[in-house]
Amino acid sequence: MNDVAITVKNLVFNFGRLRAVDDLSLEISAGTSFGLLGPNGSGKTTLIRLMVGLLKPASGNISCLGKPPTPSNARNVGYMPQLPALYAELTVQQNIDFFARIYGLRDKKKRTQRVDEVIKLVDLYSKRKTQVMKLSGGMKQRVSLGCAIIHQPPLIFLDEPTVGLDPELRARFWDYFESLTRSGSTIIVSSHTMDDAAHCQKLAFLRGGRVIALGSPAELRAATGTAEATMEDAFLYYIKRGEVKENAA
Amino acid sequence: MPRNMLTIANRIINQLIRDRRTIGLLVFVPLVIASLVGVSIPDKALLDYIAPAILATLILFFGFLLTGISFLRERSQGTLERLLAAPVSRLDIVGGYLFGFLLFALLQTMIIFFYMVYLLEVSFRGELWQILVFQVLIGIGAVCLGTFFSVFARNEFQMMQFIPLIIVPQIFLCGLLWPVSQMPDYLQWIAKFLPLTYGVDGIRTLMLQGQNLLDIGREVIILAAYAVGLLILAALTLRRGTSA
Ligand SMILES: Nc1ncnc2c1ncn2[C@@H]1O[C@H](COP(=O)(O)OP(=O)(O)OP(=O)(O)O)[C@@H](O)[C@H]1O
């Protein structure tokens, strides 16, 4: 069995009176891609922000690579927020270079090389001197991904990374994510699309801040009892089942 | 100096340089104000009295407004949270802002200074470097004040509303227009708690009486204390887990 990259135990987080994460426990193996799926407001972003250390849990425990998610652990972590958080006045290159420096790529030559490499990876080489404010939504999303992976962290959190990407780029991103897990990185991806889900090695379906199902895509599809069930069917199946249980309770 | 602080300062400078209008605002508005003061006050003694105070007031005003709005944007656009997810300390962030902003503030101070001294012929008997050092002290307080108050504003408009609340009373009570010692007792008492009072007093002494920073040690110490206090307040607003 693989090493564990992340352990979450009985995690609770409230926004005022709203319980956004409700007694949630998870274990994520190192070197795998783990998908967080769930409807709007199910707590995906909140869970990621907790695991990155941006929110403090009301109770429960998080361990990322054996340590609590504190700033001292931040160098090992890549984070792509749901909405691109970029400096609009700066160019693509300046944004990615800024994060490269912040994450400790000191050597100027190596940094420039790495920044170029990442810009090519997100397919923005022709736009590298363009101010971010002049990019399309999908392009901003790609810059944001570039900033998250610039320092080649062992642990990467991607909050809906494929939203707004065209199919070709999405396929390219997944190729890249797979190459990352092969080289030992752990990737946590949140998503709505079943296409993303199918790419993950393991999935958690979230609803109301709880995990309602956990397993590989094949396992989750099989649980619906239909031979040709798609990921979409599996997702709806678990959501329905959750509602039935709630009504019964 | 921590490397991350320089990286952040460098970013702030790049952002400001690319924002032409703000650069224009930083350079031309002070010149317009200085010209209006120069033209509207025919009395040389009164002009000498007011002109230095304008240097101190403008650095407070722009320091507060620019950092307030920048931080507000960083909070609402998520770039502050994104940065807090990276291996940076709060000191890196505040320090980066200070260096980045003070560079422009000192440039502004020099432009107004030369304009006042050489074109408006305001009396000057001190040394420029001492004025710049003193301005930095006021500037640190202003930047931290803006950082701190940006937490309490939801948008740019709300940030502007702090100006009549926080900046304007200081302008009237600091002795810019009228000596504090001739104000009613209760106003003098309030003025004692406002940093700009010490800023205006100090810079006036530096410019007009040819005294040095040691001579205005009291003002320097009080402003330094304000700067440190506000620095701590500003850093407290930059914690992880506060920007829910
Ligand atoms: N800043 C906030 N203040 C108050 N409540 C919040 C805040 N952010 C999220 N919530 C609430 O917490 C719950 C979980 O939100 P979260 O953003 O984690 O959902 P999500 O699964 O990421 O949704 P989406 O798919 O829309 O991104 C929601 O009910 C939401 O209303």
Ligand SMILES: [Mg+2]
């Ligand atoms: Mg979300």
